[in-house]
Amino acid sequence: MSLPLHITDLSVVAGARTLLRVPSLSLPAGSLIGVRGPSGAGKSTLLYALSGLLAVKGTVRWGETDLAQLSAERRTAFRATHMGLIFQDYQLFEELSPRANACLAALFLKPGDRAQIEARAADWLDRLGVAQGSRSVASFSGGERQRVAVSRALATDPAILLADEPTASLDRPAADRLIEDLVALVRGSGKTLIAVSHDLHLLDRLDRVLTIQDGQLTDDTPVSAA
Amino acid sequence: MTDLWETLSALAQDMLIAAALLLPLLGLGFVLLRGFRPLPLVWALLWRFRWANLMFVVLIAVSTGMGIGLITQERGLRVGSAQAAEKFDLVVAAPGSELTLMLASVFLQPSAVPLLDGAAYDRIASHPRVEIAAPIAFGDSFDGAPVVGTIAEFVTYLTDDQIEGRLFARTGEAVVGAAIDLQLGDHFAPAHGEGEEAEHDAHDEFEIEVVGRMARSGSPWDHAILIPVETVWEVHGLANGHPFEDGDKIGPPFDPALFPGTPAVIVRATDMSGAYALRSALTEAGETMAFFPGTVLASLYRVMGDVRQAMQIMSIVTQALVAVSVLLGLFILSRLFQRQLAMLRALGAPRRFVMAVVWGYGATLMAAGTALGLLFGFGAAAVLSRIVTLRTDILVSASITWAEINLALGFLAVTSILSLIPVLVVLTRPVVQGLRQ
Numbered sequence: 001m002s003l004p005l006h007i008t009d010l011s012v013v014a015g016a017r018t019l020l021r022v023p024s025l026s027l028p029a030g031s032l033i034g035v036r037g038p039s040g041a042g043k044s045t046l047l048y049a050l051s052g053l054l055a056v057k058g059t060v061r062w063g064e065t066d067l068a069q070l071s072a073e074r075r076t077a078f079r080a081t082h083m084g085l086i087f088q089d090y091q092l093f094e095e096l097s098p099r100a101n102a103c104l105a106a107l108f109l110k111p112g113d114r115a116q117i118e119a120r121a122a123d124w125l126d127r128l129g130v131a132q133g134s135r136s137v138a139s140f141s142g143g144e145r146q147r148v149a150v151s152r153a154l155a156t157d158p159a160i161l162l163a164d165e166p167t168a169s170l171d172r173p174a175a176d177r178l179i180e181d182l183v184a185l186v187r188g189s190g191k192t193l194i195a196v197s198h199d200l201h202l203l204d205r206l207d208r209v210l211t212i213q214d215g216q217l218t219d220d221t222p223v224s225a226a
Numbered sequence: 227m228t229d230l231w232e233t234l235s236a237l238a239q240d241m242l243i244a245a246a247l248l249l250p251l252l253g254l255g256f257v258l259l260r261g262f263r264p265l266p267l268v269w270a271l272l273w274r275f276r277w278a279n280l281m282f283v284v285l286i287a288v289s290t291g292m293g294i295g296l297i298t299q300e301r302g303l304r305v306g307s308a309q310a311a312e313k314f315d316l317v318v319a320a321p322g323s324e325l326t327l328m329l330a331s332v333f334l335q336p337s338a339v340p341l342l343d344g345a346a347y348d349r350i351a352s353h354p355r356v357e358i359a360a361p362i363a364f365g366d367s368f369d370g371a372p373v374v375g376t377i378a379e380f381v382t383y384l385t386d387d388q389i390e391g392r393l394f395a396r397t398g399e400a401v402v403g404a405a406i407d408l409q410l411g412d413h414f415a416p417a418h419g420e421g422e423e424a425e426h427d428a429h430d431e432f433e434i435e436v437v438g439r440m441a442r443s444g445s446p447w448d449h450a451i452l453i454p455v456e457t458v459w460e461v462h463g464l465a466n467g468h469p470f471e472d473g474d475k476i477g478p479p480f481d482p483a484l485f486p487g488t489p490a491v492i493v494r495a496t497d498m499s500g501a502y503a504l505r506s507a508l509t510e511a512g513e514t515m516a517f518f519p520g521t522v523l524a525s526l527y528r529v530m531g532d533v534r535q536a537m538q539i540m541s542i543v544t545q546a547l548v549a550v551s552v553l554l555g556l557f558i559l560s561r562l563f564q565r566q567l568a569m570l571r572a573l574g575a576p577r578r579f580v581m582a583v584v585w586g587y588g589a590t591l592m593a594a595g596t597a598l599g600l601l602f603g604f605g606a607a608a609v610l611s612r613i614v615t616l617r618t619d620i621l622v623s624a625s626i627t628w629a630e631i632n633l634a635l636g637f638l639a640v641t642s643i644l645s646l647i648p649v650l651v652v653l654t655r656p657v658v659q660g661l662r663q
Contacts, residue, residue, distance in 0.1 A: 044662075048658050048661075051572070053572055053657050053658050053661075054658055073576065073577065076571060076574055076575070076576060076577075077574065077576070078574075079572070079573070079574040080573070080574020080575070080576075081574070083574070085572050085573060087569070087661070091565070091566065091569040093266075093267065093270045093566065094270075094274070095269070095270040095273045095274055096266060096270055100266055104570075104573060105573060105574065106263070107262060107263045107264060107266065107267065107575075107579070108262050108263075108264075108570075108574075108575045108576060108579040109574075110261075111261065114263075152573075156574075
């Protein structure tokens with residue numbers, strides 16, 4: 001499934017302070033989008049708003065679903081089936097094997113989906129070159145862990161991938177390998193990737209880069225023109 | 227409803243109570259876990275904080291086990307002492323403390339008590355409703371074991387005729403308790419007195435031969451040496467209850483004029499109503515005091531019942547304190563893994579799944595601690611029973627009953643519900659705040 005994004009009059013408010021305001025933004029399904037900006041500008045807030053982790057005003061419409069109109073539990077259910085999240089510090093269960101981490105969604109999604117999730121997780125781990133032994137991920141390098149996290153994000157076959165600084169904790173070679181893998185896996189798959197990052201190596205491989213400053217979308221540039 | 231309950235057997239009632247106590251745990255488990263597979267994450271949390279978790283489990287186990295151990299021990303002592311006294315229908319002695327007399331005559335605890343004379347014994351023995359009137363003469367010992375003078379008929383009654391060898395048939399013969407380290411055919415000389423004050427060479431000139439061994443009874447009499455009461459009198463230089471012309475005769479009837487006295491007489495009545503009639507008859511005159519050891523024990527148990535209640539309250543308070551400290555620990559630990567719980571929510575896990583993980587983690591700790599506590603309690607009770615049995619010769623057997631199981635299940639039921647509190651607190655924290663932690 002491919003889901004385009006349409007944002008209208010999006011604002012995220014904390015008390016009297018407006019953390020983020022995006023009057024209008026449309027992203028076609030299958031786009032690879034980067035989000036950059038100084039620390040504290042509102043990049044992660046945008047990602048959380050797009051994922052439904054924050055209650056927002058305005059419209060955040062993925063396909064036909066407006067997250068702003070959904071309850072927290074409905075937004076959670078939408079995330080579970082349509083989104084894959086990748087975090088800067090991997091957020092794995094260190095005690096579990098790579099496969100158990102990658103299959104995490106199988107623990108709480110419908111029993112009927114479990115076999116598919118497990119098969120896809122194993123497939124992504126293979127394609128990303130992660131050894132699938134029973135060894136826990138505690139002994140894995142940063143690059144290996146992030147590839148497990150990517151496999152976890154892709155295991156539910158989501159239409160949307162949201163990544164928050166996916167290469168920030170990796171050294172350059174590991175970061176470059178992850179970028180290669182991630183872009184190769186997503187491009188042409190119909191999935192939309194939105195990655196918050198300072199990493200120019202990553203941003204240069206995407207279709208468009210949005211710039212956020214002081215909670216405002218100040219720039220929206222195709223990468224070829226950047 | 228009450229009538230229906232009363233028609234159920236005790237086992238059925240206990241099992242229903244246990245099921246009712248398990249219901250909150252099973253109900254919560256079903257509601258929270260249904261359709262999910264949280265066990266890998268529960269295991270991950272258990273492993274991550276394994277030392278803290280182990281400490282929680284040990285804390286719960288020790289508090290549960292101590293409570294159970296003390297309660298089972300108290301019950302074991304009560305049952306053991308009652309069983310030890312069941313052969314002693316009625317004790318007759320000179321007026322005094324019933325408790326002291328009972329401890330001395332039934333449980334063979336050394337005590338100086340006034341003697342009943344021959345006339346008093348004759349009145350007891352000749353009563354038409356008396357089947358056996360056995361004088362019990364204690365005060366001497368051998369190798370720490372009390373040497374008790376009595377009559378052969380009483381030994382037969384006490385052992386249900388379960389004697390290896392034979393009964394004593396003349397003075398200078400003995401039947402030993404099952405725990406006495408003397409063999410048939412061995413000879414010994416009793417010491418005068420008991421315990422540290424015993425004079426070991428006071429009766430050296432008297433040699434007593436072991437001719438029989440009683441079967442084990444689980445009472446202090448397993449550690450006693452029974453000899454003809456005439457022997458006790460003779461070694462103390464007293465008349466032996468019989469005229470000279472009776473020769474070596476032992477046992478009743480005794481000549482009241484030649485009866486040196488006995489601290490107590492154990493009486494077996496012809497029937498139950500006879501026992502009550504005898505108690506009245508032998509107490510009314512004021513010269514003697516008759517009592518049922520069972521009644522004295524029951525009074526003692528009433529006092530012990532208060533102690534038991536106090537122990538139960540202390541045990542519950544201890545368990546409550548431990549439960550509170552474990553729940554506080556869960557609060558602290560839940561803050562440590564708040565970030566990963568937030569991550570689960572971010573990945574799309576429903577609230578109920580996160581609740582299932584945290585509750586499963588807490589409930590596993592509680593259940594493991596409770597189960598270990600039952601084992602620990604049983605072990606502690608077994609060790610304590612052995613110690614008490616060795617020290618008192620009262621056979622105290624530790625057994626965990628439904629009462630203890632239900633006490634433990636009650637603890638588990640309450641704590642499994644309380645484990646929801648840290649879960650709910652975790653869920654009130656915003657996911658984004660958790661991710662940014």
